[in-house]
Amino acid sequence: MPEATAPESGSAIETRGLEPVPDAERSGRVRELFPTWVAANISVLLLTMGAGLVVSNGLNIWQVLAVAFAAPVLSYGLVGLISIAGKRGGSPGMALSRAVFGQRGNLFPGSLIWVARWGWETINAVTGAYAVLTVLDLLFGIQSNTALIVVTLLLFVGCTFVVSGLGINALRRCSTWSTYLFGAFSVLVLAYLIADTDWSAVFAKPAGSTAMMIAGIGTIAAGGISWVPSGPDFTRYLPRKASGKALVGTTIGGAGVVVLPMVLMGAVMAVSTPDLASASDPVSFIGELLPTWIAVPYLLIALVGMLLINSMSMYSAGFTAQTLGIKVPRAWAVSVNAIISLIFGFLLMVVATSFFGSFISFLTLLAVAFSAWIGVFGVDMLRRRTYDGDALMNTTRTSAYWYRGGFAWSAMASWGVALLVGLLFTKVDWFTGPLAGSWIGRNGLGWAATIVVSGLLYALLPRPKDSTVTSDPAARTEPEPAATLSI
Numbered sequence: 001m002p003e004a005t006a007p008e009s010g011s012a013i014e015t016r017g018l019e020p021v022p023d024a025e026r027s028g029r030v031r032e033l034f035p036t037w038v039a040a041n042i043s044v045l046l047l048t049m050g051a052g053l054v055v056s057n058g059l060n061i062w063q064v065l066a067v068a069f070a071a072p073v074l075s076y077g078l079v080g081l082i083s084i085a086g087k088r089g090g091s092p093g094m095a096l097s098r099a100v101f102g103q104r105g106n107l108f109p110g111s112l113i114w115v116a117r118w119g120w121e122t123i124n125a126v127t128g129a130y131a132v133l134t135v136l137d138l139l140f141g142i143q144s145n146t147a148l149i150v151v152t153l154l155l156f157v158g159c160t161f162v163v164s165g166l167g168i169n170a171l172r173r174c175s176t177w178s179t180y181l182f183g184a185f186s187v188l189v190l191a192y193l194i195a196d197t198d199w200s201a202v203f204a205k206p207a208g209s210t211a212m213m214i215a216g217i218g219t220i221a222a223g224g225i226s227w228v229p230s231g232p233d234f235t236r237y238l239p240r241k242a243s244g245k246a247l248v249g250t251t252i253g254g255a256g257v258v259v260l261p262m263v264l265m266g267a268v269m270a271v272s273t274p275d276l277a278s279a280s281d282p283v284s285f286i287g288e289l290l291p292t293w294i295a296v297p298y299l300l301i302a303l304v305g306m307l308l309i310n311s312m313s314m315y316s317a318g319f320t321a322q323t324l325g326i327k328v329p330r331a332w333a334v335s336v337n338a339i340i341s342l343i344f345g346f347l348l349m350v351v352a353t354s355f356f357g358s359f360i361s362f363l364t365l366l367a368v369a370f371s372a373w374i375g376v377f378g379v380d381m382l383r384r385r386t387y388d389g390d391a392l393m394n395t396t397r398t399s400a401y402w403y404r405g406g407f408a409w410s411a412m413a414s415w416g417v418a419l420l421v422g423l424l425f426t427k428v429d430w431f432t433g434p435l436a437g438s439w440i441g442r443n444g445l446g447w448a449a450t451i452v453v454s455g456l457l458y459a460l461l462p463r464p465k466d467s468t469v470t471s472d473p474a475a476r477t478e479p480e481p482a483a484t485l486s487i
Contacts, residue, residue: 016167017319017322018091018092018095018319018322018323018392018393019091019389019393020089020090020091020236020387020389020392020393021090021091021236021237022090023090023239023240025237026087026090026236026237026238026239026240027237027239028235028237028238028239028242029238029242030238030242030243030246030247030250031250032172033083033234033235033247033250033251033254034179034250034253034254035172035175035176035178035179035254036171036172036175036234036254036312037076037079037250037251037253037254037255038175038178038179038182038183038254038255038257038258039171039174039175039178039179039305039308039309039312040227040254040255040308040309040312041223041254041255041258041259041262041305041309042178042182042258042301042302042304042305042306042308042309043124043127043262043302043305043306043309044127044131044283044286044299044302044306045123045127045223045359046220046258046259046262046263046266047262047263047265047266047269047286048266048359049219049220049263049266050064050068050262050263050264050265050266050267050269050270051266051267051269051270051273051274052219052266052270052360053067053216053219053220053263053266053267054205054267054270054271054274055270055274057208057212057213057215057216058208058209058212059207059208059212059213059216059267060203060205060206060207060208061202061203061205061264061267061268062207063207063208063213063216064216064263064264064267065260065264066213067213067216067217067220067263068220068259068260068263068264069256069260070217070221071216071217071220071221071224071259071263072220072221072224072252072255072256072259072260073252073256074217074221074224075220075221075222075223075224075225075227075228075255076224076227076251076252076254076255076256077248077251077252078224078225078228078374078378079224079227079228079230079231079251079255080231080247080248080249080250080251080252081248081378081381082228082229082231082232082374082377082378082381083231083232083234083235083247083248083251084235084244084247084248084381085231085232085377085381085387086231086232086233086234086235086236086238087235087236087238087239087240087242087244087247088240088385088386088387089232089236089386089387089389089392090236090387090389091232091236091387091389091392092232092233092236092316092319092320092323093229093230093231093232093233093316093319093377094106094110094113094229094316094319094320094323095319095322095323095392095393096232096377096387096392097109097110097229097323097373097377098323098392098401099380099384099387099388099391099392099401100376100377100380100408100411101376101407101408101411101412101415102401102402102403102404102405102406102407102408102411102412102464103394103395103396103399103401103402103406104405104406104407105403105406105407105408105409105411105412106323107323107324107325108412108415108416109372109373109415110320110323110324111324112369112373112419113229113320113369113370113373114317114320114321114324116226116365116366116369116370117313117314117316117317117320117337118337118340118341118344119344119362119366120226120313120362120366121160121310121313121314121317121337121338121340121341122340122341122344122345122348123348123359123362124306124309124310124313124341125153125156125157125160125310125341125342125345126153126345126348126349127283127306128152128156128303128306128307128310129149129152129153129156129345129349130283130284130349131283131299131300131302131303131306132152132155132156132303133148133149133152133283133284134283134284134286134287134295134299135296135299135300135303136148137284137287138287138292138295138296139292139296146350149346149349149350150346153342153345153346153349154342156303156306156307156310157310157338157341157342157345158338159307160307160310160311160314160338160341161314161335161338163307163308163311164310164311164312164313164314164315164318167315168234168237168315171308171311171312171315174304174308174311175308178301178304178305178308181301181304182258182301182302182304182305183257185294185297185298185301186258186261186262186298188294188298189265189290189294189298190261190265192290192291192294193265193268193269197268197271197272198271198272201271201272202268202271205271211442211443214443214444214445215442215443215444216444218367218443218444218445218447218448219360219363219364219444220259220263221367221447222363222364222366222367222447223363224255224259225366225367225370225371225374225447226363226366226367226370228370228373228374229316229320229370229373229374229377230312230313230316231251233315233316233319234312235247269285269289272289273285273288273289283299286298286299287299310341313337314337314338317336317337318337321336321337325395358429360428361428361429361430364426364427364428364444364446364447365426365428365431367446367447367450368419368422368423368426368446368447368450369419370447371418371422371447371448371450371451371454372415372416372418372419372422372450372451372454373415373454374451374454375414375418375450375451375452375453375454375455375456375458376411376414376415376418376454376455376458378451378455379455379458379459380411380458383463388400388401403464403465404464408464409464410457410458410461410462410463410464411458411464413457413461414453414454414455414457414458414461415454417453417454417457418450418451418453418454418457419450419454421449421450421453422446422447422449422450422453423446424436424446425438425440425441425445425446425449426441426446427441433446
């Protein structure tokens with residue numbers, strides 16, 4: 001069991017690992033989540049994805065607006081709902097997952113989610129490196145080469161490692177300032193686009209199919225779905241009495257205020273530059289579409305945002321690594337993901353021929369991998385009011401969450417079957433499931449089918465006996481206020 005840590009509310013470096021946060025140290029406020037989820041979406045990749053809705057999905061501007069509104073409500077609604085477990089249990093998401101899958105069983109979804117984070121961090125590291133390369137080209141005319149790619153990747157990943165290693169307080173402060181700066185420059189970019197765009201061409205584009213709209217929602221929502229298991233990591237410092245409704249609303253609002261305008265901006269840009277959706281470099285187009293005096297500061301601020309996205313992901317990945325038995329402090333556990341994102345990032349920038357195709361394929365598989373966990377964990381939340389902190393940290397046979405041989409077999413079966421079902425409906429560049437041609441597959445709903453199947457199976461199968469006796473009196477005796485979201 002990790003050592004107890006001192007209160008950290010005023011500390012610059014977070015030293016707490018998986019162990020639950022005591023009630024006395026839960027001084028967080030729900031409104032602090034708003035800049036957290038704003039920062040989690042400050043990425044120019046949303047521009048590319050918005051362009052893809054126009055070029056690849058054939059949608060018009062009104063359909064893009066509907067997709068850009070629905071996707072964050074759906075995906076970050078799930079993030080907010082699962083985040084409620086963080087204030088209930090005071091531990092990171094994948095530590096709380098031990099109560100659902102068992103101490104040994106949790107290693108399986110934990111390993112898959114950890115590996116999936118490698119890809120997400122690689123994508124963001126590559127995008128950040130491209131942003132640096134574009135700024136160097138715009139300001140100094142320096143052209144990209146292999147050596148420079150290595151240097152920019154090292155710089156980006158190194159900064160990510162430092163911020164994620166500092167912990168929750170550093171992430172909160174950086175997120176707040178990046179929210180203000182990115183918001184101000186996004187308004188500037190919007191104003192430029194409004195004045196410079198051929199709006200007759202934008203509104204003249206014919207509507208696409210409903211199937212492509214649904215698929216577009218799934219594509220945009222996939223990024224948010226990848227944050228669902230991490231939700232509790234950022235709410236474990238909230239008091240138990242914090243409003244669940246406010247938590248969900250703040251999460252959706254923080255993400256939506258970025259996703260909606262960014263996706264729309266990408267769609268508008270694609271009308272004049274359709275190659276944007278298939279570019280091998282997802283960033284340099286900004287230097288072509290915007291004047292240098294806007295493009296450079298905008299890219300630098302977006303670079304900070306992408307660094308924060310990766311820092312948040314590595315912050316959570318550190319916890320996931322600890323749940324897998326890697327016996328190092330959280331701050332050092334993130335180093336594994338940092339090294340992997342460096343290696344994979346280099347391969348993607350130097351070897352891959354289509355960044356956008358690789359990105360969309362990865363998002364599709366990512367959504368399925370995370371959705372199998374979401375369905376099981378979400379249904380368990382409907383049944384469970386508290387988590388036993390001692391049982392979560394006890395990985396021996398004496399743990400109340402040991403169940404049978406260390407596995408909660410109903411959770412494991414539901415997760416495994418749903419994962420297989422989701423892949424059957426999935427089609428990406430290098431893999432096509434046998435049911436990808438069905439209505440669910442054509443509409444890109446493999447991830448939704450995965451959530452439904454895993455949740456229904458887990459709800460129907462017998463639940464393992466939980467011998468938990470909560471050691472925290474507040475968790476055992478204090479009911480959640482009626483004003484909160486009760487799930």
